Amino acid sequence: MAELNAVEIRQVSKIFGFGEFAFAAVDNTSVSIRQNEFFTLLGPSGCGKTTLLRLIAGFEYPTSGEIMLNGEDIAAMPPFKRPINTVFQSYALFPHMTVAENIGFGLAMLGKPKPEIKDRVDAMLKLVRMEALAGRRTSQISGGQQQRVALARALAPQPKVLLLDEPLSALDYKLRKDMQIELKRLQAETGITFIFVTHDQEEALTMSDRIAVMSSGKILQVGNPREIYDAPADRFVADFIGETNFLKGWISSVRNGIADVDTPVAGRISATMPQDFHAEGEVTVVLRPEHATLCAPDQSIVSQMTGKLENVVYFGTDTHYHVRLSDGETLFTLREQNKPLQSARFNQGDTVGIALEANAARVLRN
Amino acid sequence: MAKTFSIRRQRGFTAIAMTCFFALYLPIAVLVFYSFNAGDSLASFNGISLRWFTKAFQNQQVIDASIRSLQIASFAAVVATIAATMAALATTRTEPYRGLTLKYAFINQPLMIPEIVTAVALLIFFARVKIWTGYSGLGYLIAAHTAFCIPFAYLPIRARLENMDLTLEKAAADLYATPWNAFRYVTLPLLWPGILAGFMLAFVISLDDVVITEFVKSAGQDTLPTYMLGQIRRSITPEMNAISTLFLLLSVCVVTVFFIVNRKRV
Numbered sequence: 001m002a003e004l005n006a007v008e009i010r011q012v013s014k015i016f017g018f019g020e021f022a023f024a025a026v027d028n029t030s031v032s033i034r035q036n037e038f039f040t041l042l043g044p045s046g047c048g049k050t051t052l053l054r055l056i057a058g059f060e061y062p063t064s065g066e067i068m069l070n071g072e073d074i075a076a077m078p079p080f081k082r083p084i085n086t087v088f089q090s091y092a093l094f095p096h097m098t099v100a101e102n103i104g105f106g107l108a109m110l111g112k113p114k115p116e117i118k119d120r121v122d123a124m125l126k127l128v129r130m131e132a133l134a135g136r137r138t139s140q141i142s143g144g145q146q147q148r149v150a151l152a153r154a155l156a157p158q159p160k161v162l163l164l165d166e167p168l169s170a171l172d173y174k175l176r177k178d179m180q181i182e183l184k185r186l187q188a189e190t191g192i193t194f195i196f197v198t199h200d201q202e203e204a205l206t207m208s209d210r211i212a213v214m215s216s217g218k219i220l221q222v223g224n225p226r227e228i229y230d231a232p233a234d235r236f237v238a239d240f241i242g243e244t245n246f247l248k249g250w251i252s253s254v255r256n257g258i259a260d261v262d263t264p265v266a267g268r269i270s271a272t273m274p275q276d277f278h279a280e281g282e283v284t285v286v287l288r289p290e291h292a293t294l295c296a297p298d299q300s301i302v303s304q305m306t307g308k309l310e311n312v313v314y315f316g317t318d319t320h321y322h323v324r325l326s327d328g329e330t331l332f333t334l335r336e337q338n339k340p341l342q343s344a345r346f347n348q349g350d351t352v353g354i355a356l357e358a359n360a361a362r363v364l365r366n
Numbered sequence: 367m368a369k370t371f372s373i374r375r376q377r378g379f380t381a382i383a384m385t386c387f388f389a390l391y392l393p394i395a396v397l398v399f400y401s402f403n404a405g406d407s408l409a410s411f412n413g414i415s416l417r418w419f420t421k422a423f424q425n426q427q428v429i430d431a432s433i434r435s436l437q438i439a440s441f442a443a444v445v446a447t448i449a450a451t452m453a454a455l456a457t458t459r460t461e462p463y464r465g466l467t468l469k470y471a472f473i474n475q476p477l478m479i480p481e482i483v484t485a486v487a488l489l490i491f492f493a494r495v496k497i498w499t500g501y502s503g504l505g506y507l508i509a510a511h512t513a514f515c516i517p518f519a520y521l522p523i524r525a526r527l528e529n530m531d532l533t534l535e536k537a538a539a540d541l542y543a544t545p546w547n548a549f550r551y552v553t554l555p556l557l558w559p560g561i562l563a564g565f566m567l568a569f570v571i572s573l574d575d576v577v578i579t580e581f582v583k584s585a586g587q588d589t590l591p592t593y594m595l596g597q598i599r600r601s602i603t604p605e606m607n608a609i610s611t612l613f614l615l616l617s618v619c620v621v622t623v624f625f626i627v628n629r630k631r632v
């Protein structure tokens with residue numbers, strides 16, 4: 001028998017409002033989340049990712065569909081009966097309790113004996129490296145420390161699944177980076193399934209085993225970070241994850257999963273194709289900015305893309321170039337890594353060519 | 367020489383502030399001062415004595431009225447605070463919904479309706495009830511006081527709840543707390559200062575009421591304020607000053623206790 005999925009969402013819908021004001025926050029969505037997985041729900045605000053999380057936590061009940069936890073339907077179960085804990089965006093620590101009391105709250109509510117609670121709280125404090133602050137009030141510790149307490153509190157009852165609702169969004173850049181590593185470590189050490197909600201694509205790519213990209217209440221693509229980035233399922237995913245250039249074109253021929261696409265602005269480019277894709281006629285081709293380089297206008301061999309350099313933006317690690325292509329409409333973005341003490345090769349206003357790396361282009365499913 | 371604007375530095379501001387404070391506190395200071403008058407008159411001060419306080423304490427009518435006032439205020443404040451707490455929970459611990467503003471208005475209406483209108487309405491209503499039931503005890507006064515105390519108790523409780531993160535109860539539920547346990551271990555401990563403030567406010571408001579009490583009370587049901595009003599109609603003696611001073615002392619004590627308790631909790 002195959003291992004049960006930790007969480008299985010089966011055709012779940014959540015509709016808010018009635019009649020003409022009805023709005024599907026989650027729209028007939030299905031997804032399976034495996035055991036011990038770091039799973040991320042990624043999407044812009046209002047895409048339904050938080051609603052889906054709240055459905056799993058039990059703060060909302062689905063309008064239709066099933067939510068299975070280790071094979072058991074929990075869709076109608078109140079939150080205090082679900083062996084699932086949440087790390088809230090606002091942390092929601094209890095201000096009238098100490099750090100230790102906060103962490104022990106879940107165990108106390110489960111009616112565990114006092115010595116057991118104490119041992120477990122001590123272990124949790126050690127896990128998140130907060131032993132020294134056990135007796136402090138939650139108002140007397142910093143934001144990053146509150147974050148750790150919130151994590152420890154949610155992990156203390158050893159839930160089957162841990163839900164994290166944009167827990168890093170209130171932290172500054174450095175602390176956020178540290179906490180990303182910390183979260184991965186905690187997930188590995190505890191072996192608990194993490195379901196992480198974020199709108200930050202970089203966070204999703206760096207932390208997740210698998211990512212589900214959501215928009216308008218639907219899951220558009222589920223896959224590991226590399227699949228999501230390199231083989232986006234559609235235009236929305238391609239646009240949301242990283243920066244992307246879109247070119248219109250027509251497939252002229254297909255060989256071994258590589259298509260020759262005729263584009264009005266770049267001539268013929270070869271592009272990789274999604275599996276089982278049999279489109280003819282007009283398609284969209286995506287190109288990542290880091291898979292193209294600038295060259296002199298007559299040196300572009302692979303493609304015949306030329307244009308006027310409109311904008312040069314220096315980013316420290318790399319430089320972004322915005323090129324207005326020869327059709328006068330399309331603005332093509334490309335990114336080059338900076339070398340030590342290298343001065344700009346091209347200046348604003350120059351006419352430039354764009355060279356593409358092999359397999360840089362990919363045909364999108366429409 | 368650009369200074370930021372501060373109303374404190376405006377010319378004449380100190381004078382205005384002092385005038386306001388004088389207007390507020392001078393009459394009270396005079397009242398307290400004359401309560402220690404050894405003489406019989408309010409016009410001349412004849413040395414310090416506590417005789418009017420002694421006299422007030424020996425006046426059976428004053429004692430009866432005081433006890434009645436405290437009974438009514440205690441009952442009314444307790445019932446009003448419980449009702450106000452439930453109302454505040456129901457109006458703040460949910461996502462906003464249609465008709466919520468209307469509910470606020472309904473709960474707070476006793477603050478808006480002129481007291482005299484409520485008084486007349488209650489007089490007529492209770493007169494009927496008295497005929498039907500034959501009961502004519504303190505219950506009517508307690509009921510009336512409870513009714514007008516609810517919005518006063520409601521305001522500080524609601525203010526406290528509005529500053530409380532709605533997610534806290536969700537977090538409790540997420541951590542295996544049943545709805546009752548979430549209330550018992552999270553909401554109530556955090557709400558306690560608000561409830562206490564609501565109770566104190568309701569208590570003082572009830573203790574102080576004249577208009578509604580005057581209309582609703584039956585014969586021999588004078589509270590301290592209505593008794594004082596009756597006495598002053600006849601003759602003003604320093605005994606009234608002494609009673610007022612004691613009243614003031616009680617109010618100050620209640621407010622002080624509240625501040626101390628509240629500070630410890632924060």
